[in-house]
Amino acid sequence: MSRPSTSAQPAHSLNAARRRREFAELADGTVVDVLVVGLGATGAGAALDAASRGLSVAAVDAHDLAFGTSRWSSKLVHGGLRYLATGQLDVAYESAVERGVLMERTAPHLVAAQPFVLPLTPLVSRPQAALARAGFRAGDVLRAAARTSRTTLPAPRTLSPVETRHMAPALRPTGLRGGLLSWDGRLSDDARLVTALARTAAAHGARVLTRARALRLDGDGALVRDELTGGETRVRARTVVNATGVWAGGLVGDIRLRPSRGTHLVLRSEDLGSLTAGLHIPIPGEANRFVLVLPQGDGRVYVGLTDEPVDGGIPDVPEVPETDIGFLLDVLCSTLDVPLGRDDVIGAFAGLRPLLDTAADADGGRTADISRKHAVLTSAEGVVTVVGGKLTTYRRMAQDAVDAAVRSRGLPAAPCRTASLPLVGAARPSRLAALEAPRRLVRRYGTEAPAVHALGLADPDLARPVVPGHPVTGAELLWAVRHEGALDEGDLLDRRTRIGLVPQDREAALAAAGEALRRAADQPTAP
Numbered sequence: 001m002s003r004p005s006t007s008a009q010p011a012h013s014l015n016a017a018r019r020r021r022e023f024a025e026l027a028d029g030t031v032v033d034v035l036v037v038g039l040g041a042t043g044a045g046a047a048l049d050a051a052s053r054g055l056s057v058a059a060v061d062a063h064d065l066a067f068g069t070s071r072w073s074s075k076l077v078h079g080g081l082r083y084l085a086t087g088q089l090d091v092a093y094e095s096a097v098e099r100g101v102l103m104e105r106t107a108p109h110l111v112a113a114q115p116f117v118l119p120l121t122p123l124v125s126r127p128q129a130a131l132a133r134a135g136f137r138a139g140d141v142l143r144a145a146a147r148t149s150r151t152t153l154p155a156p157r158t159l160s161p162v163e164t165r166h167m168a169p170a171l172r173p174t175g176l177r178g179g180l181l182s183w184d185g186r187l188s189d190d191a192r193l194v195t196a197l198a199r200t201a202a203a204h205g206a207r208v209l210t211r212a213r214a215l216r217l218d219g220d221g222a223l224v225r226d227e228l229t230g231g232e233t234r235v236r237a238r239t240v241v242n243a244t245g246v247w248a249g250g251l252v253g254d255i256r257l258r259p260s261r262g263t264h265l266v267l268r269s270e271d272l273g274s275l276t277a278g279l280h281i282p283i284p285g286e287a288n289r290f291v292l293v294l295p296q297g298d299g300r301v302y303v304g305l306t307d308e309p310v311d312g313g314i315p316d317v318p319e320v321p322e323t324d325i326g327f328l329l330d331v332l333c334s335t336l337d338v339p340l341g342r343d344d345v346i347g348a349f350a351g352l353r354p355l356l357d358t359a360a361d362a363d364g365g366r367t368a369d370i371s372r373k374h375a376v377l378t379s380a381e382g383v384v385t386v387v388g389g390k391l392t393t394y395r396r397m398a399q400d401a402v403d404a405a406v407r408s409r410g411l412p413a414a415p416c417r418t419a420s421l422p423l424v425g426a427a428r429p430s431r432l433a434a435l436e437a438p439r440r441l442v443r444r445y446g447t448e449a450p451a452v453h454a455l456g457l458a459d460p461d462l463a464r465p466v467v468p469g470h471p472v473t474g475a476e477l478l479w480a481v482r483h484e485g486a487l488d489e490g491d492l493l494d495r496r497t498r499i500g501l502v503p504q505d506r507e508a509a510l511a512a513a514g515e516a517l518r519r520a521a522d523q524p525t526a527p
């Protein structure tokens with residue numbers, strides 16, 4: 001069963017001291033009910049699901065929280081509109097339900113409504129516009145079926161040319177007939193969602209261990225190497241969940257995946273004018289695919305995404321090919337009145353989706369056409385592997401994986417409760433609005449925002465942005481070391497914050513990240 005915290009720190013605090021203590025407990029032979037391998041959204045979600053059912057849990061990752069695919073998404077919580085268009089009604093409905101769960105119950109501080117404009121340019125024919133309008137209305141029906149409030153997600157509507165350019169001034173006015181306004185969910189940061197999941201799991205007693213590489217799995221545990229010390233230990237468990245995404249086949253045989261690469265560009269907001277909405281830009285020759293323009297509110301805009309098959313080995317950090325960059329710029333510039341070239345791209349990132357390769361998909365078709373429905377597979381040795389799916393449906397994927405693990409070993413466990421379990425920092429909108437902290441911090445930390453802000457009030461050095469033109473402060477870096485499990489500069493700059501998406505900014509912030517680590521070492525948290 002789950003164990004209470006024995007630390008003087010809050011039960012949801014992750015830090016180096018807690019990691020050392022919990023690693024030692026497992027090395028001493030502690031047996032857990034569930035071992036979860038992989039700490040992306042699905043793995044962290046599975047750790048929370050199992051721990052909140054009263055099971056004892058250890059969750060390990062070879063790198064860091066959200067090191068893999070879960071930090072490379074579009075930062076969107078999709079309602080399933082694309083899946084409606086391709087006839088995947090079950091996936092569309094599941095996506096809409098899970099979007100509502102995040103926005104209204106479990107993470108309203110991290111997920112907010114995002115307006116999108118589809119500009120009706122000369123490249124969008126009137127029949128295409130009519131089809132898109134019908135699709136957005138169908139998406140609104142899906143919202144209602146999922147019981148998501150109209151207050152949470154407003155209704156789609158048609159915009160005049162003036163309204164369209166007011167929301168997106170960079171659009172080319174020539175031939176612009178107006179736009180179609182729709183709404184979807186947007187994460188403040190996908191990696192922060194994973195961090196909140198892991199910390200909430202820790203609050204329910206889960207041992208969350210980063211830099212812990214599973215070398216071999218079987219139905220009774222795993223051989224795990226501490227990547228900080230090099231020591232190996234056998235972690236004993238009654239059941240094992242493999243949630244390693246595109247790397248799942250490396251730990252369990254007979255798992256066939258067809259990874260798909262999604263690429264995003266990072267641009268400066270000033271280059272695109274004052275965007276108050278995201279943009280859907282239709283891809284020429286494609287009926288249901290768009291390039292998305294996503295303002296982030298931090299001086300940056302993301303432009304994505306592609307959907308290309310990946311052959312060969314699976315790298316830890318995917319590279320972005322120049323062909324993807326050129327493709328995205330070409331589509332973007334087809335609708336803009338501002339010239340953008342390769343020199344305007346200040347960063348780029350790519351993620352790999354773990355799409356399940358089924359017999360029906362083995363004919364060499366496009367990865368864009370493969371179903372995003374997830375699958376839970378149990379090996380002959382009893383290892384439960386969860387693959388497929390997408391970020392929006394992580395919670396349901398985790399639930400199904402833990403259900404399978406509990407059934408396979410007959411573990412006594414309470415029913416799943418994560419559909420109504422708030423994550424660390426979550427609260428009703430009225431309470432979040434009343435917090436005495438900058439709104440940007442509330443959107444990233446929720447009810448913990450005043451505590452993060454207080455670090456800067458107590459020390460002016462921590463209140464300053466660590467990079468000119470980017471809002472992240474030294475207080476946020478120190479908080480990440482003390483409470484969010486950050487162990488080095490990469491954790492701080494590439495996952496707890498997104499400074500590292502722009503190489504120039506990352507280089508400029510390294511000194512501040514090192515200072516946060518030194519401060520935390522000089523004032524260590526309780527073990």
